[in-house]
Amino acid sequence: MALMSSFAPRLSDADLLARIQSYHWWHSIALREGLTTFGGKTEAILAQEEQALLSPFDLAGRSVIDIGAWNGYFSFAAKRRGAARVLATDSYIWNHPIWRGRETFDLARAELGLDVEALMLDPPQITPQLGLFDVVMFLGVFYHLYDPIEVMARLRGITRQLLLVETHSDLTDQARPGMVFYPGAILNQDATNWWGPNPATMLHLFLQLGFTRIFYRDHPTLGRARGIYAAFTPEVAEGLILRFDDNWRDLDVPGAIEALVTA
C-alpha cells in the first residue's frame, strides 16, 4: 500500500535523481528502475548482508525495531519480508547537519511506498515504554556507543524473541571475553567508534542479560572482523527460526568459543 506516495506528488525521474544527489547515502537503495541511491555500501554488499542477517528468520507478521536505521535499508528489507510492523529509529545520523539522515530515510520510504514507522531515538534513551518487539535489529551500532553495556541491557528490555546484533569485532584471536576501547578517533579515523568486543564478550553479555540461545556467524564479506549474533529470549516462538545455514554456529554450548577462535 503506497500510503505516503499517494499524497505527495510523484517526483519526475530527473527531480528524484536531483534529490538523491543532494544527499550523502550509506545504503544503496533502488528507489526506481535505474534510480539507486549512491551509498557507501553497494547494493551487492547490502544484499549479502541482508541475506546473512535476515534469511534464517520468518519475519511474516512480526514486529521489528531497527536501532540506528540510517537510510533505512534493513527496515525496508524487514517490511518486504512480511513484518507486520517495522519501526525505524535513529538519532545521530538523522540529526546530523551534513548526513541529514532523517531526510534520506523519508525520501526512500516515500519512494518505496513502504509502511514503516520512524522515531527519533538515541539508543541510551531506549525504555520499556517503547513496548516489546519480536525482533530487535542492532546493526553497526554497538561499537559507536560509549556505554554499549547499558544499551544492551535496555535492548533486552524491549526484545520479545530475538536480538540481532552486527558489530565491529576485536581480540578475535582470544577465547577469553574482552573488549578494546578506542579513545579519540583511533578506529578508522572515526571519533564515534568506541569499543571492539570479541565473540566471547558478546556471548557473556547476552547470557548475563538473560538471552538463552546465541548463534554467531562471521560477516558475509568482511569475515571475522565483524560479527553477526542472533540472541534469543526464552520466549522465542518455534516458527521464527527457519534455518541457520553452515555459516552459523551455536555459541552457547561448551567449547564453542574455543572452536571459533581456532577456526
Added chain:
Amino acid sequence: MNEAELRSAMGAHRWLQSLRLRDTLLTPGLKSEAQLREEEAALFDPLNLAGADVLEVGAANGAFSLAALRRGARRVLATDHLPWTLPGSDALSATQWAAHALGAPLETRAQDPRELSAAFGSFHLVLATACFEQWFNPILALRGLRSVTNRILLLETMQDALADARPIMMAQSHHAPIGGVQGSWVAGWAPNPPLMLQLLIDLGFDRILYRNHPSLGSARGIYAALLPEAPDGLLAGFAAPWANLTHPQG
C-alpha cells in the same frame, strides 16, 4: 560486652574481612588482616584524612572505612551493593555489628553504585576496592562514583590484558563468597592501566596516579584520580612506587 560475649556474637556472622575488634579478637575473615593492613597503607598513607568526608563503595565489612575513621575522617559512609543485598547475605549486619563493637561512628547504606548521582551527596574522598571486577557495567558505576566525588577517587582493582598497550577490559565471572552460604556468581571486568587512565580522564579527572598492589604486583592496581578542584598539595604524599600517569616526570 565482655570478650567472651563479643566472641560469641562475632561467631554468629560470616566475615569477608578480618577486622581487629580487640587485641586478642579478630573476625575470621576471608581476607587476612595482613593483606588489609598493607592495602590500607597503600591506599591511605599518601593522604591526610583528618576532617575528610569519605564514601566507600563496595565496603564489604568496612575494613577501609573503619581505617578512615581511625585516620581522622570526619564522616565515613560505607556502602555496598550485592554483598549487602543478595538474598541470604549477612555482610551488612556483620559490618554494623563490628562498627558497634568498635564504638566507631560508621554510617552504612546499601547502594547500587550505578544509581549514585550528585543528589546523593558529595565526598572529598571516594574509595572503591575490588569493585571493578564485580561491576557488570563499570562505565556506569564509575560515572556514579564521579558524581559524588569532589576531590579524589581511590580505586583498587583486579587487572588484565597487561601485555597489550591498547585500552582493554576483560570480562570476569567468578564465584564470590557473597549472598547466601553457598556464595554467588558475579560478573564484572578487569581493566588494564591504559583503559583505567582513559576512563578516568573521560570522567574529568585531570591528575591520575598509579601503583601496583603492595604484594600482588600488577595483577591488581591502585589508582588515585584527582578532580580539577583538588589542590595540587594533595599530590605531595604520593611518593614511589606511585607514578603520575597524566604528568610523567621527565
